[in-house]
Amino acid sequence: MKPIQVGLLGIGTVGSGVFNVLRRNQEEIRRRAGRGIEITMVADLDVERAKSVVGAGVQVVNNARAIIANPDIDIVVELIGGYGVAKALVLEAIAAGKHVVTANKALLAVHGTEIFAAASAKGVMVAFEAAVAGGIPIIKALREGLTANRIQWLAGIINGTTNFILSEMRDKGLDFDVVLKEAQRLGYAEADPTFDIEGVDAAHKATIMSAIAFGIPVQFDKAYVEGITQLGAADIKYAEQLGYRIKLLGITKRTDKGIELRVHPSLVPSKRLIANVEGAMNAVMVNGDAVGTTLYYGKGAGSEPTASAVIADLVDITRLHTVDPLNRVPHLAFQPHTLDAAMDSLPVLPMSEVVTSYYLRLRVADQAGVLAKVTGILAGAGISIDALLQREADEVGGEGSTQTDLIILTHDTREGTMDQAIAQMQALPTVLATITRIRKEELN
Amino acid sequence: MKPIQVGLLGIGTVGSGVFNVLRRNQEEIRRRAGRGIEITMVADLDVERAKSVVGAGVQVVNNARAIIANPDIDIVVELIGGYGVAKALVLEAIAAGKHVVTANKALLAVHGTEIFAAASAKGVMVAFEAAVAGGIPIIKALREGLTANRIQWLAGIINGTTNFILSEMRDKGLDFDVVLKEAQRLGYAEADPTFDIEGVDAAHKATIMSAIAFGIPVQFDKAYVEGITQLGAADIKYAEQLGYRIKLLGITKRTDKGIELRVHPSLVPSKRLIANVEGAMNAVMVNGDAVGTTLYYGKGAGSEPTASAVIADLVDITRLHTVDPLNRVPHLAFQPHTLDAAMDSLPVLPMSEVVTSYYLRLRVADQAGVLAKVTGILAGAGISIDALLQREADEVGGEGSTQTDLIILTHDTREGTMDQAIAQMQALPTVLATITRIRKEELN
Numbered sequence: 001m002k003p004i005q006v007g008l009l010g011i012g013t014v015g016s017g018v019f020n021v022l023r024r025n026q027e028e029i030r031r032r033a034g035r036g037i038e039i040t041m042v043a044d045l046d047v048e049r050a051k052s053v054v055g056a057g058v059q060v061v062n063n064a065r066a067i068i069a070n071p072d073i074d075i076v077v078e079l080i081g082g083y084g085v086a087k088a089l090v091l092e093a094i095a096a097g098k099h100v101v102t103a104n105k106a107l108l109a110v111h112g113t114e115i116f117a118a119a120s121a122k123g124v125m126v127a128f129e130a131a132v133a134g135g136i137p138i139i140k141a142l143r144e145g146l147t148a149n150r151i152q153w154l155a156g157i158i159n160g161t162t163n164f165i166l167s168e169m170r171d172k173g174l175d176f177d178v179v180l181k182e183a184q185r186l187g188y189a190e191a192d193p194t195f196d197i198e199g200v201d202a203a204h205k206a207t208i209m210s211a212i213a214f215g216i217p218v219q220f221d222k223a224y225v226e227g228i229t230q231l232g233a234a235d236i237k238y239a240e241q242l243g244y245r246i247k248l249l250g251i252t253k254r255t256d257k258g259i260e261l262r263v264h265p266s267l268v269p270s271k272r273l274i275a276n277v278e279g280a281m282n283a284v285m286v287n288g289d290a291v292g293t294t295l296y297y298g299k300g301a302g303s304e305p306t307a308s309a310v311i312a313d314l315v316d317i318t319r320l321h322t323v324d325p326l327n328r329v330p331h332l333a334f335q336p337h338t339l340d341a342a343m344d345s346l347p348v349l350p351m352s353e354v355v356t357s358y359y360l361r362l363r364v365a366d367q368a369g370v371l372a373k374v375t376g377i378l379a380g381a382g383i384s385i386d387a388l389l390q391r392e393a394d395e396v397g398g399e400g401s402t403q404t405d406l407i408i409l410t411h412d413t414r415e416g417t418m419d420q421a422i423a424q425m426q427a428l429p430t431v432l433a434t435i436t437r438i439r440k441e442e443l444n
Numbered sequence: 445m446k447p448i449q450v451g452l453l454g455i456g457t458v459g460s461g462v463f464n465v466l467r468r469n470q471e472e473i474r475r476r477a478g479r480g481i482e483i484t485m486v487a488d489l490d491v492e493r494a495k496s497v498v499g500a501g502v503q504v505v506n507n508a509r510a511i512i513a514n515p516d517i518d519i520v521v522e523l524i525g526g527y528g529v530a531k532a533l534v535l536e537a538i539a540a541g542k543h544v545v546t547a548n549k550a551l552l553a554v555h556g557t558e559i560f561a562a563a564s565a566k567g568v569m570v571a572f573e574a575a576v577a578g579g580i581p582i583i584k585a586l587r588e589g590l591t592a593n594r595i596q597w598l599a600g601i602i603n604g605t606t607n608f609i610l611s612e613m614r615d616k617g618l619d620f621d622v623v624l625k626e627a628q629r630l631g632y633a634e635a636d637p638t639f640d641i642e643g644v645d646a647a648h649k650a651t652i653m654s655a656i657a658f659g660i661p662v663q664f665d666k667a668y669v670e671g672i673t674q675l676g677a678a679d680i681k682y683a684e685q686l687g688y689r690i691k692l693l694g695i696t697k698r699t700d701k702g703i704e705l706r707v708h709p710s711l712v713p714s715k716r717l718i719a720n721v722e723g724a725m726n727a728v729m730v731n732g733d734a735v736g737t738t739l740y741y742g743k744g745a746g747s748e749p750t751a752s753a754v755i756a757d758l759v760d761i762t763r764l765h766t767v768d769p770l771n772r773v774p775h776l777a778f779q780p781h782t783l784d785a786a787m788d789s790l791p792v793l794p795m796s797e798v799v800t801s802y803y804l805r806l807r808v809a810d811q812a813g814v815l816a817k818v819t820g821i822l823a824g825a826g827i828s829i830d831a832l833l834q835r836e837a838d839e840v841g842g843e844g845s846t847q848t849d850l851i852i853l854t855h856d857t858r859e860g861t862m863d864q865a866i867a868q869m870q871a872l873p874t875v876l877a878t879i880t881r882i883r884k885e886e887l888n
Contacts, residue, residue, distance in 0.1 A: 021592050022592075031782045032659075135736065137585050144760065145573075147477070148465050148751065148752040149465075273741060288579075290752040290755075292742065294579065294740070294743075296741075297717060297741070298735060299735065305736055311734075315588070315591040316588065322771065327766065328763070329763065330476070335476070
């Protein structure tokens with residue numbers, strides 16, 4: 001049988017990885033897939049650079065539509081990124097009857113419903129293992145490995161840049177800005193790191209996993225997104241003293257009222273495996289009612305780890321492209337006609353309805369009665385305290401006035417309730433700076 | 445479409461879990477599979493107990509062959525265990541055109557070649573996610589998630605009983621025999637724990653993963669198997685002082701000469717995630733040339749975790765039972781006609797050809813010259829020393845004679861070379877007890 005023919009849209013870091021791994025392991029992959037898989041066309045604006053990567057024998061064009069128009073191409077791999085031209089090209093490829101593999105989490109988190117509907121109507125597959133957590137086969141685990149389960153929650157370190165920054169802040173006791181510059185110098189953070197450090201990239205990935213876990217449409221617009229730019233070295237240190245580490249987690253959880261979907265820094269017990277995932281590594285915990293808690297760990301980015309996921313999708317499509325679409329795994333794990341009803345019964349909750357526990361740090365005047373006022377406000381709101389840490393007072397400013405840090409861990413409470421309590425505490429004249437609030441997840 | 449019909453052979457712990465989870469999550473599972481999955485027949489020698497589990501509406505028989513003979517049954521789930529009647533029934537089910545799901549690692553590790561050949565000839569699937577690491581979808585990850593990769597090695601904690609025992613030995617400083625009794629009392633170890641504590645169960649699972657990882661037939665007879673019965677609390681304590689924990693690992697590795705396939709206690713750096721997998725939990729590390737190192741963690745046994753894996757297989761078969769067998773994933777991940785050639789080019793190596801590093805503990809007389817003799821023997825064999833720990837001498841016996849423990853960590857060396865060096869050291873009159881040798885794996 002002749003090899004299945006693949007066209008790459010974009011041959012940057014990931015595209016080069018896909019090309020190199022497919023060529024290096026072609027015998028191994030053919031022994032698995034039962035058929036060769038060959039990249040026969042590449043589109044890139046920089047034709048010369050693309051040619052230097054793929055060498056002779058692969059057609060390089062500067063117009064992606066030449067690939068989509070080529071009837072010999074079976075699968076189009078979209079590695080352009082973003083919502084603009086990538087969206088148009090993916091939809092055109094689908095319309096042309098091509099199967100699509102993409103690593104584009106932003107596109108799927110925002111326009112997934114439209115794209116998957118188009119693919120279903122045309123009977124083609126859109127595969128996206130590479131969109132979440134790089135080489136870790138987490139999409140396959142969720143879509144196929146845990147199908148017996150009612151998934152209860154998942155929580156993941158799904159952005160390597162921010163995990164690298166947080167690891168460095170903890171190891172070296174440095175503040176965010178300093179470590180960000182180092183990460184940029186080392187290539188762990190981009191020149192414009194906004195999507196990573198503000199949590200947007202993690203929220204794209206959490207949105208996709210939420211849909212697959214619970215059988216709801218992708219709803220990025222309803223995700224709560226908070227990054228790591230406000231974290232200070234002091235909070236990381238205090239968390240450590242209390243037995244926690246701070247990680248940027250993408251979390252989605254089933255509750256009686258609906259689905260929580262949120263990305264924010266979180267205190268995690270130091271003894272959990274996921275608290276010990278360091279540097280640019282990724283990990284996702286998934287809790288199902290039958291299986292209990294499972295964890296998946298590996299490189300979440302980079303040329304060949306991401307290529308590993310792209311090629312796994314190519315192999316799956318090579319196996320299944322001739323079968324009836326009903327015999328394939330649905331794009332979002334659940335039969336597509338059931339998604340809308342599930343959206344009604346499982347709405348994504350506003351952040352004010354999320355229930356979790358909290359770490360609070362208050363900069364207070366070191367004088368009698370402060371603690372009573374603060375704990376009184378919490379008690380009045382029905383928020384119970386799990387642990388309290390009062391630091392020795394620092395001398396600051398003139399006239400012997402002193403300040404101190406008051407750190408409070410709470411039990412579970414509704415975010416809206418906590419918002420009100422924080423506003424009340426913030427209004428106290430003895431609370432001298434903006435209160436730091438970090439959510440805490442026990443993950444058990 | 446009418447539900448796909450499943451017959452259970454055996455309804456003990458796992459079978460009950462399969463029945464209960466399938467019923468509890470039937471809507472969720474139907475939304476994924478696109479079709480209902482129902483257990484309509486159960487065979488068990490204890491018909492009354494079986495009836496009390498499944499209630500009315502499910503036919504209970506005491507003869508498994510009645511299920512195999514029933515033309516309405518699409519899939520047979522074998523949960524009997526062992527090589528005897530289970531083998532006969534699996535082969536009969538295949539011959540009757542049934543798809544088979546099994547959790548039986550012993551059967552597949554020993555008779556897999558025969559069983560998979562029969563299934564391929566008949567065009568049916570034999571699925572076995574539950575045979576390795578319970579609910580962790582490690583078979584799916586290896587067979588489908590990492591298809592891009594040339595797998596280099598994998599190492600797993602794949603027996604919960606022994607991991608529980610080792611965790612307790614470390615936590616409480618107790619010796620093996622004491623903890624085994626406790627584990628039996630708590631139900632973590634069976635009345636006859638031989639298969640677990642001697643490493644046989646782990647070797648069955650490692651054998652299956654080795655075949656899938658490297659594209660070779662299952663070759664349990666060539667696995668090296670060593671259990672944990674000889675481990676003492678002292679070794680666990682010394683390992684800890686050197687920055688290691690001791691875990692029973694199933695390891696399989698690709699080398700220039702062939703495949704290593706071995707189960708034995710191993711020192712693992714304490715900072716590795718897998719070193720922190722405690723109690724009855726399982727975890728498998730997989731290293732591929734593209735993806736790097738990945739890890740999969742979860743419950744390796746128990747009623748519902750194992751049921752989670754069995755049902756995932758039922759869903760896969762429900763999707764794929766009507767397609768051409770060529771469109772399915774091959775049983776052992778690689779096209780079956782390629783396995784025999786791979787066995788020739790990738791032979792499973794005898795243990796004497798394995799290259800690893802070592803922890804050695806020698807009980808020696810506390811007198812001048814002992815260290816020089818021991819290190820001289822190692823140097824003579826070309827074995828270099830990574831670290832050396834000499835304990836303070838203990839007073840033992842009369843006349844002021846003292847003994848001490850000498851602990852040596854070596855760099856990589858061939859097992860056969862180490863065997864000879866140990867024999868030479870053992871022959872020294874100043875070496876007073878049997879030398880303890882534990883292999884050490886850096887896993888990086």
